[in-house]
Amino acid sequence: xxxxxxxxxxxxxxxxxxxxxxxxxxxxxxxxxxxxxxxxxxxxxxxxxxxxxxxxxxxxxxxxxxxxxxxxxxxxxxxxxxxxxxxxxxxxxxxxxxxxxxxxxxxxxxxxxxxxxxxxxxxxxxxxxxxxxxxxxxxxxxxxxxxxxxxxxxxxxxxxxxxxxxxxxxxxxxxxxxxxxxxxxxxxxxxxxxxxxxxxxxxxxxxxxxxxxxxxxxxxxxxxxxxxxxxxxxxxxxxxxxxxxxxxxxxxxxxxxxxxxxxxxxxxxxxxxxxxxxxxxxxxxxxxxxxxxxxxxxxxxxxxxxxxxxxxxxxxxxxxxxxxxxxxxxxxxxxxxxxxxxxxxxxxxxxxxxxxxxxxxxxxxxxxxxxxxxxxxxxxxxxxxxxxxxxxxxxxxxxxxxxxxxxxxxxxxxxxxxxxxxxxxxxxxxxxxxxxxxxxxxxxxxxxxxxxxxxxxxxxxxxxxxxxxxxxxxxxxxxxxxxxxxxxxxxxxxxxxxxxxxxxxxxxxxxxxxxxxxxxxxxxxxxxxxxxxxxxxxxxxxxxxxxxxxxxxxxxxxxxxxxxxxxxxxxxxxxxxxxxxxxxxxxxxxxxxxxxxxxxxxxxxxxxxxxxxxxxxxxxxxxxxxxxxxxxxxxxxxxxxxxxxxxxxxxxxxxxxxxxxxxxxxxxxxxxxxxxxxxxxxxxxxxxxxxxxxxxxxxxxxxxxxxxxxxxxxxxxxxxxxxxxxxxxxxxxxxxxxxxxxxxxxxxxxxxxxxxxxxxxxxxxxxxxxxxxxxxxxxxxxxxxxxxxxxxxxxxxxxxxxxxxxxxxxxxxxxxxxxxxxxxxxxxxxxxxxxxxxxxxxxxxxxxxxxxxxxxx
Amino acid sequence: xxxxxxxxxxxxxxxxxxxxxxxxxxxxxxxxxxxxxxxxxxxxxxxxxxxxxxxxxxxxxxxxxxxxxxxxxxxxxxxxxxxxxxxxxxxxxxxxxxxxxxxxxxxxxxxxxxxxxxxxxxxx
Numbered sequence: 001x002x003x004x005x006x007x008x009x010x011x012x013x014x015x016x017x018x019x020x021x022x023x024x025x026x027x028x029x030x031x032x033x034x035x036x037x038x039x040x041x042x043x044x045x046x047x048x049x050x051x052x053x054x055x056x057x058x059x060x061x062x063x064x065x066x067x068x069x070x071x072x073x074x075x076x077x078x079x080x081x082x083x084x085x086x087x088x089x090x091x092x093x094x095x096x097x098x099x100x101x102x103x104x105x106x107x108x109x110x111x112x113x114x115x116x117x118x119x120x121x122x123x124x125x126x127x128x129x130x131x132x133x134x135x136x137x138x139x140x141x142x143x144x145x146x147x148x149x150x151x152x153x154x155x156x157x158x159x160x161x162x163x164x165x166x167x168x169x170x171x172x173x174x175x176x177x178x179x180x181x182x183x184x185x186x187x188x189x190x191x192x193x194x195x196x197x198x199x200x201x202x203x204x205x206x207x208x209x210x211x212x213x214x215x216x217x218x219x220x221x222x223x224x225x226x227x228x229x230x231x232x233x234x235x236x237x238x239x240x241x242x243x244x245x246x247x248x249x250x251x252x253x254x255x256x257x258x259x260x261x262x263x264x265x266x267x268x269x270x271x272x273x274x275x276x277x278x279x280x281x282x283x284x285x286x287x288x289x290x291x292x293x294x295x296x297x298x299x300x301x302x303x304x305x306x307x308x309x310x311x312x313x314x315x316x317x318x319x320x321x322x323x324x325x326x327x328x329x330x331x332x333x334x335x336x337x338x339x340x341x342x343x344x345x346x347x348x349x350x351x352x353x354x355x356x357x358x359x360x361x362x363x364x365x366x367x368x369x370x371x372x373x374x375x376x377x378x379x380x381x382x383x384x385x386x387x388x389x390x391x392x393x394x395x396x397x398x399x400x401x402x403x404x405x406x407x408x409x410x411x412x413x414x415x416x417x418x419x420x421x422x423x424x425x426x427x428x429x430x431x432x433x434x435x436x437x438x439x440x441x442x443x444x445x446x447x448x449x450x451x452x453x454x455x456x457x458x459x460x461x462x463x464x465x466x467x468x469x470x471x472x473x474x475x476x477x478x479x480x481x482x483x484x485x486x487x488x489x490x491x492x493x494x495x496x497x498x499x500x501x502x503x504x505x506x507x508x509x510x511x512x513x514x515x516x517x518x519x520x521x522x523x524x525x526x527x528x529x530x531x532x533x534x535x536x537x538x539x540x541x542x543x544x545x546x547x548x549x550x551x552x553x554x555x556x557x558x559x560x561x562x563x564x565x566x567x568x569x570x571x572x573x574x575x576x577x578x579x580x581x582x583x584x585x586x587x588x589x590x591x592x593x594x595x596x597x598x599x600x601x602x603x604x605x606x607x608x609x610x611x612x613x614x615x616x617x618x619x620x621x622x623x624x625x626x627x628x629x630x631x632x633x634x635x636x637x638x639x640x641x642x643x644x645x646x647x648x649x650x651x652x653x654x655x656x657x658x659x660x661x662x663x664x665x666x667x668x669x670x671x672x673x674x675x676x677x678x679x680x681x682x683x684x685x686x687x688x689x690x691x692x693x694x695x696x697x698x699x700x701x702x703x704x705x706x707x708x709x710x711x712x713x714x715x716x717x718x719x720x721x722x723x724x725x726x727x728x729x730x731x732x733x734x735x736x737x738x739x740x741x742x743x744x745x746x747x748x749x750x751x752x753x754x755x756x757x758x759x760x761x762x763x764x765x766x767x768x769x770x771x772x773x774x775x776x777x778x779x780x781x782x783x784x785x786x787x788x789x790x791x792x793x794x795x796x797x798x799x800x801x802x803x804x805x806x807x808x809x810x811x812x813x814x815x816x817x818x819x820x821x822x823x824x825x826x827x828x829x830x831x832x833x834x835x836x837x838x839x840x841x842x843x844x845x846x847x848x849x850x851x852x853x854x855x856x857x
Numbered sequence: 858x859x860x861x862x863x864x865x866x867x868x869x870x871x872x873x874x875x876x877x878x879x880x881x882x883x884x885x886x887x888x889x890x891x892x893x894x895x896x897x898x899x900x901x902x903x904x905x906x907x908x909x910x911x912x913x914x915x916x917x918x919x920x921x922x923x924x925x926x927x928x929x930x931x932x933x934x935x936x937x938x939x940x941x942x943x944x945x946x947x948x949x950x951x952x953x954x955x956x957x958x959x960x961x962x963x964x965x966x967x968x969x970x971x972x973x974x975x976x977x978x979x980x981x
Binding site for chain 2 (some may be wrong): 162185410417490491512520522523524525527528529547549550551553554562565566613808809811813814815816819821822823838
């Protein structure tokens with residue numbers, strides 16, 4: 001290839017993203033440069049997850065894939081640059097700003113628009129559609145404004161009872177509005193589920209507080225006296241008062257550019273393409289919802305992604321063709337699982353339907369099988385779609401046993417154990433087969449689920465196939481005799497969680513006993529601190545007691561944070577960030593007396609840097625004497641509970657967030673754990689304490705507290721996920737006690753809560769079952785363990801100050817206990833000191849030598 | 858331990874002052890030395906300077922073993938060194954600071970009359 005060819009992608013949605021990503025991944029020679037013209041003022045985002053925008057997610061959380069894609073030198077993303085015309089002769093696209101983009105190949109990926117029927121009053125303020133972040137944001141602003149103006153709960157209605165309609169109804173509920181779903185058809189989701197499924201779905205949805213009105217046509221939307229949306233008028237003469245209306249009546253392809261440039265358009269819209277996604281013009285492809293492929297436009301992401309991959313493959317000289325759309329779908333709407341796959345409506349001649357319905361539990365399941373009841377053709381699952389990941393890939397394959405095993409509640413009859421054929425599609429979003437996953441394990445050396453995901457892309461979009469991917473990977477590893485190694489280090493074959501149980505059950509309390517019984521050798525800097533931490537978690541004894549000091553990692557060993565020059569920083573505890581003026585003054589005085597560099601931490605406390613080992617006891621004596629205590633800034637333990645000022649001062653606060661933060665911090669102070677733990681408490685939904693970035697975030701509601709768990713900052717930031725809503729103080733303590741203790745017992749070494757939660761079998765749902773429903777029967781034990789911790793807490797610095805034996809450790813030199821390390825050197829910067837760098841040392845620019853510091857003792 | 862006519866042998870502390878597996882620093886004629894008494898009763902001395910961070914902190918590291926070799930890990934970036942030879946066994950994919958070798962100097966050490974004695978000649 002001599003010259004780089006220019007591809008212009010018109011449209012900036014999910015399929016455009018997939019096309020660009022696949023092109024950059026596969027075009028290793030750099031044959032093509034890609035320019036994406038997006039109408040929206042943002043990079044492509046996950047439209048499928050749009051509703052999660054209401055559950056506290058930021059627009060950035062909806063970002064697709066690695067954002068670095070848009071920085072690639074062969075990729076240009078033009079936001080806010082809707083294409084307005086195409087000149088096929090000159091091969092040029094002109095955008096709305098008049099900028100001309102020449103192309104060698106044009107990819108139409110304009111997607112769809114939300115279609116609303118021409119109902120009278122459809123243009124009133126308060127009528128919305130549900131398609132883009134901007135639609136959703138406008139809806140949110142309107143509902144919040146109307147709630148204030150009306151001084152009551154906002155009444156919402158969604159016209160359309162399909163997938164999108166139920167999403168929108170859920171969104172209205174999230175916004176605190178009531179919602180009624182108005183459905184023209186005789187049941188909800190009539191494209192995906194049959195009558196029985198529709199009934200089960202209606203019952204479940206109504207159980208969530210959403211009203212459902214089927215067989216209803218809307219005649220008009222009538223204004224209130226101020227000209228806002230006021231009521232709905234139905235064809236059957238009925239009326240309903242509403243304040244906001246969302247149309248979710250389907251989508252139509254955005255094919256206007258295709259029409260303008262004379263491309264063939266399908267009977268029901270869409271740019272006509274062949275099985276390779278090419279139009280009649282060989283320089284133009286169309287992919288995604290705008291493409292009319294095999295006679296229809298398909299409004300699902302999985303076939304759209306398949307088309308994007310095919311278009312890329314063809315441009316790179318491949319031979320792939322569109323295999324037909326897999327319209328299978330599994331959704332969680334308002335917390336209700338709904339899945340539909342294969343020949344869900346039993347249209348195959350002679351097919352049999354097996355159904356199971358439990359109206360009490362709200363479950364409806366149907367399998368469609370061949371006339372001999374051996375081969376699976378399709379199915380519908382409502383209320384419990386746990387079998388979906390296993391069943392969908394089996395479509396067209398033999399079920400290998402009694403099909404009833406798949407319908408009855410798990411455990412009622414043993415499910416036949418079927419090995420999926422290699423060609424069975426496991427991840428339909430990314431078109432990954434069971435064979436590809438097996439190959440990744442056996443031939444590409446992927447031994448962990450994360451590696452398999454990165455290698456095959458399986459489970460990286462909607463994630464619904466992940467349980468199955470895990471199962472296949474596990475089976476394959478077992479077959480090849482590879483065991484996942486959980487060994488801590490060369491001295492212990494066990495994982496941290498196994499070691500925790502072993503230490504707990506054996507009741508051994510010293511490292512030498514533990515390594516003799518369960519390990520080998522003399523230990524190392526990995527297993528020693530781990531055992532130090534486990535012993536501290538179980539017995540809450542002093543970290544420097546008996547032979548423990550030699551087990552502690554760098555910081556715990558002297559209960560301060562070692563800095564790059566071997567000096568330490570000191571952080572007294574400031575519970576909830578609330579501090580007495582006299583404590584502030586004392587900290588300032590100490591900093592001045594010892595010449596310590598002073599900085600406010602991210603956890604609402606004050607860090608004093610540059611204290612030498614031998615200075616730590618005298619600094620702490622002054623702090624402890626004044627009533628302050630260790631902040632455990634050095635420990636793999638509870639650090640801080642950050643809070644906003646809350647209802648005691650704030651005009652918006654609805655609960656006393658500082659009071660709650662202090663209670664939590666005093667409850668868990670000193671709690672040793674696999675990694676550091678941070679908590680946050682916010683006094684209202686504005687979330688000024690950024691609690692969702694913490695391991696445990698507690699956010700006030702007008703009814704109590706919402707608890708979020710598993711948030712982390714650091715290298716891979718994660719927002720905490722909702723554990724439970726609207727609970728009282730007692731429940732906050734009980735659940736956080738159990739969550740933290742369960743984490744401490746079962747997490748890996750240095751594993752923070754977010755990855756622990758993710759790796760936990762069954763994820764957050766399973767953790768919730770353990771700590772709320774006592775599914776493992778360990779809650780009483782967890783509660784007792786935490787109670788022991790709280791009862792036995794003592795300030796470890798106060799304890800050291802009382803113990804001459806331990807104080808001996810805080811000397812600079814064994815033969816010159818007060819002589820400072822002569823190599824320390826500092827320079828002044830912005831009125832404080834910092835360690836001198838090499839150049840400053842060699843030039844003699846060092847301003848402050850430690851021996852000159854006057855130390856008061 | 859036998860050494861040939863040590864140029865300088867300095868007693869730094871009593872053997873009983875040392876806690877097993879808990880190092881101490883000693884100032885020996887201006888040189889910082891890290892001294893360790895291990896679980897098996899043996900005493901070892903290496904340079905206190907951590908070549909990977911340029912800070913004098915080796916005495917505050919964690920002792921252990923790699924195979925049969927007794928070791929000390931730097932408390933700053935966790936490199937692991939042999940207490941017998943000073944050899945850097947685990948570099949953590951880092952290079953030492955400019956002007957330093959990756960390995961530690963090892964000092965002969967003996968216990969005489971209950972006193973721990975560091976011999977400055979030998980390796981350096």
